[in-house]
Amino acid sequence: MIFELRTYTAEPGRAADFLKLYESMALPLQNxxxxxxxxxxxxxIGPLNQIVHLWRFDSLADREQRRSAMEADPAWQEYRARSKELGALRQQESQILKPTSFSPR
Structure with a gap:
């Protein structure tokens, strides 16, 4: 099992705009x-204007297959275009995390 930790940094004052669009368009597709x-x-507290989400996958191959299927969906492409037009995000980061042998997940 692996985890993907994504951190988005929003333009100051724009996080709510991004979250509204994300919840209505992206989240249903990602689910x-x-x-x-x-x-x-x-x-x-700490660095402000950050949006952090954590996803679980069986493996890197599982993640790749799932993300490729999502990328092929025209509704996902529409979301990406709308998100770009919105211009609310300043930066995006992604980390792949592997649990230790004693991690509860």
Whole structure:
């Protein structure tokens, strides 16, 4: 099992705009194709304007297959275009995390 930790940094004052679009367009598609949403968060203390989400996959191959299927969906392409037009994100980061032998997940 692996986890993907994604951190998006929004333009100041634009996180709510991004989250509204994400919840209405992207989340239903990601739930359909990716499944495995562990959590979705916003920063409260520390670096501000950050949106953090954590996804669980069986393996890197599983992640690749699921993301490829999602990318092929025209509705996902429409979301990506709308997100780009919105211009609410300043930066995106992705980390792949592998649990240790004693991790509960």
């Amino acid at each position: 359909k194709y990716l499944g495995g949403l562990v959590g979705f968060y916003v920063s409260e």
